[in-house]
Amino acid sequence: MVDTKKVKENLQRMTNRVSATASGKVQPHKHCRVCFRPIKLSCEPRVCTDQACMDRNVRDEKNQKQMRIWMFVFLGIFAFSFIGPLLLR
Numbered sequence: 001m002v003d004t005k006k007v008k009e010n011l012q013r014m015t016n017r018v019s020a021t022a023s024g025k026v027q028p029h030k031h032c033r034v035c036f037r038p039i040k041l042s043c044e045p046r047v048c049t050d051q052a053c054m055d056r057n058v059r060d061e062k063n064q065k066q067m068r069i070w071m072f073v074f075l076g077i078f079a080f081s082f083i084g085p086l087l088l089r
């Protein structure tokens with residue numbers, strides 16, 4: 001047998017959760033990618049106004065750029081190890 005009381009309870013809990021988010025209690029927002037503090041949705045880059053966070057973001061972006069360059073280099077070597085022998089034949 002289905003416990004109707006429990007089902008009703010679950011249903012109420014679910015609808016409560018939905019209405020809580022739908023009523024706009026939680027405004028759309030972003031989080032600082034360094035300290036995860038809530039920031040404005042329009043914040044770009046995605047960091048708060050903290051100087052430490054901004055520095056960290058700049059450093060991370062530099063690292064990411066460097067990583068991307070290295071990936072291209074390795075990909076180039078990898079591709080050449082396949083294509084090279086074919087071209088030199």
Ligand SMILES: [Zn+2]
Nearest residue numbers: 032035048053
């Ligand atoms: Zn921050």
